[in-house]
Amino acid sequence: MSAEIIDGKAAAARLRARVGEIAAAFEAVAGRKAGLAVVLVGADPASSVYVKSKGKATVAANMASFEHRLPADTTEADLLALVDALNADPAVDGILVQLPLPKHIRESVVLTRIDPDKDVDGFHPVNAGRLATGLNGFVPCTPLGCLMLLEEQLGDLSGLDAVVIGRSNIVGKPMAALLTKASATVTVAHSRTKDLSSHVARADIVVAAVGIPHFVKGEWIKPGATVIDVGINRTEDGLTGDVDFDGAASVAGAITPVPGGVGPMTIACLLRNTIVAAHRNAGVQLGKDAI
Numbered sequence: 001m002s003a004e005i006i007d008g009k010a011a012a013a014r015l016r017a018r019v020g021e022i023a024a025a026f027e028a029v030a031g032r033k034a035g036l037a038v039v040l041v042g043a044d045p046a047s048s049v050y051v052k053s054k055g056k057a058t059v060a061a062n063m064a065s066f067e068h069r070l071p072a073d074t075t076e077a078d079l080l081a082l083v084d085a086l087n088a089d090p091a092v093d094g095i096l097v098q099l100p101l102p103k104h105i106r107e108s109v110v111l112t113r114i115d116p117d118k119d120v121d122g123f124h125p126v127n128a129g130r131l132a133t134g135l136n137g138f139v140p141c142t143p144l145g146c147l148m149l150l151e152e153q154l155g156d157l158s159g160l161d162a163v164v165i166g167r168s169n170i171v172g173k174p175m176a177a178l179l180t181k182a183s184a185t186v187t188v189a190h191s192r193t194k195d196l197s198s199h200v201a202r203a204d205i206v207v208a209a210v211g212i213p214h215f216v217k218g219e220w221i222k223p224g225a226t227v228i229d230v231g232i233n234r235t236e237d238g239l240t241g242d243v244d245f246d247g248a249a250s251v252a253g254a255i256t257p258v259p260g261g262v263g264p265m266t267i268a269c270l271l272r273n274t275i276v277a278a279h280r281n282a283g284v285q286l287g288k289d290a291i
């Protein structure tokens, strides 16, 4: 193995600590804690663990956590009523509805009901539009975490060739927008891309977000490239990413592991978005480069 292993756990711990400092200062000025409401419908085991981790991390970062666990047969109307109540609650700066939702609830209807200024997940079309047009809004946590890891690793990304594999609203599309904003030259590849390996072979940065274990082969990677693996696939062999880690690590310059790479950055960036939301909602100034 020649690649440097990018330690997402350590980067996330640093970001969480920084958010905690800013949140303590916010409380002193605003006279209240910043607040994050997390809503879980049903009892999917992985989602349940993520929601618990979010609550713990929120409290550890000096913010208030409001957890709402609803039964799996909750109606869409009842969930929307809860979102309306959270939108109107001045103690709540950020709202997150854990995905996936049960099949009888329309995800897009629920996500577009969240007040865009409390949408710390960055999934509302208003925030997607803000990101696409370079306006200030909330950026989805996983791609924001990937960008932070990339900038920590490489510094300025301008002029670099980047391939994003996957075009979901949650990761692929916002990741491509963030890399474009950082002046990288971006290719968005997906399941219908012809000759994917030739695109990957040109890339200085590869972001894999396809949801297929070991989909990206080591022999596709350009020597010295930086590889960001967003995949979290539960297989018989345990948790694996979308990249053939051993193969890619033997040629890449740097690579994120799974677990311990991008995943921990998702929750750290959620805290980051929440403290930013709190400052905006309370009209308290936050330095441009504070976080």
Ligand SMILES: Nc1nc2c(c(=O)[nH]1)N[C@@H](CN(C=O)c1ccc(C(=O)N[C@@H](CCC(=O)O)C(=O)O)cc1)CN2
Residues within 6 Å of the ligand: 046, 050, 096, 097, 098, 099, 100, 121, 141, 142, 232, 239, 258, 259, 260, 261, 262, 263, 264, 265, 266, 267
């Ligand atoms: N409303 C949202 N729903 C979902 C999101 C999201 O950002 N907003 N992302 C994922 C799940 N997720 C957070 O919600 C999440 C996924 C993974 C991790 C993480 O730290 N993973 C660890 C491994 C942990 C494990 O064993 O499962 C790692 O990669 O090291 C944190 C958060 C879908 N839903």
